[in-house]
Amino acid sequence: MSKVAESFGIGFWVIFAILKWSIRNLKRSVLFVKIIFRFLFANLRRIRTMRSMDGKIPVVLAISPTMNCNYNCIGCYSRDRITDNELSSEELDSIFNEAEKLGISSVVVTGGEPFFREDLLPIMERHKRLLFVVITNGSLFTPLLAKRIANSGNIIVLVSIEGFEENTDERRNIGAYSKALNAMNLMKTAGALFGFAATNTCINFKILSSDKFIDEMISLGCTLGFFTEYVPYGDNPRYDWVMNESQRKNFREIVIKLRKTKPIVIVQFPHDEYGKDNICSAAGRSSFHVNSKGDVEPCPFSPYSCDNIRNGGLESACKSQFFKNIRNRSELLQRKDYACSLFEHREEIAQICNKLKEQNLDNLHIPQ
Secondary structure: OHHHHHHHOHHHHHHHHHHHHHOOOHHHHHHHHHHHHHHHHHHHHHHHHHOOOOOOOOOEEEEOOOOOOOOOOOOOOOOOOOOOOOOOHHHHHHHHHHHHHHOOOEEEEOOOOHHHOOOHHHHHHHOOOOEEEEEEOOOOOOHHHHHHHHHHOOEEEEEEOOOOHHHHHHHOOOOHHHHHHHHHHHHHHHOOOEEEEEEEOOOOHHHHOOHHHHHHHHHOOOOEEEEEEOOOOOOOOOHHHOOOHHHHHHHHHHHHHHHHHOOOEEEEEOHHHHOOOOOOOOOOOOEEEEOOOOEEEOEOOEOOOOEEOOOOHHHHHHOOHHHHHHHOOHHHHOOOOOOOHHHHOHHHHHHHHHHHHHHHHHHHOOOO
8 A cells, every 4th residue: 555655645645535434335435436536537637738738737736715814823834924915706716717627636725724714615615626625723613614514525624733732722722722623523523524634843743643642533533634744934933843853753653553553544744745755746746835815836835936826827827937947956846854845945946936036027128
């Protein structure tokens, strides 16, 4: 199984989670088959479309519909982001329409708190050819929201949590742990497909990888769990939270063991994204990020942009010269000391972006 997972990347683990969730349930099994066919047809469209365009269509689109949030989590990458001039409902709908036409199969919805946007759920419900993975703090959940997610057939929710109550409330907000568990309980009752998302640091990785924590997540109904290694980005970076190589190795070994012994699918960033060749999937290689203003970025941890989705749409973003210039320097996509290669090479990324903007300004200059 590990060799197959390496070939297909994170998508394999998501599909595997849906399979585990659907076993011994006819309705869910039918949904699983539908999702598989959607993925296959989307990939065919993507390959066919790329043959006739000078660009690279990602398998996964990451998007932040809003940067507004009711929490102020320590070390969050979105804390210093601008919150105005958000993409409208019509613009979000148009982006997802184009994603379907281009053959993008999955959309990771982050933020900010995605469910601050009351228009988001009905938009996602309409786009059945896309699989949405929504990362939320769970604080805005109601029984109706959980039921609609369960009935959607194309939405997976990951509830953010940092371990147990002390760990979660310390980083996120007082009461964040109980609200996260409440959201999970509501989705379990509704029969939704959901999991947890946790940021592993040198402080909490032993707790996150403990049998006690994983067993609690399973008992709450989680089918999958996403571990993302902490990146010291934002207005208050905690470099003392960064894991060293020995801790990373230890955590990876435990994750692999958990996959073999626990009835839950575990995905680990960056290891499952970068693979054995240690190459990042961002900058359009397999994914890119659209922020709440429509700026097209290599990834959420690399907030540099030479393109905006409002000027040419997704197809234009797929042809981004900025992304091409990053991909042409393979060393920028390889990580060493941090969990994100683009964060690690942030100065070089900024230089590429600024140089390209200067060239574009020169091209726009009209001689007297």
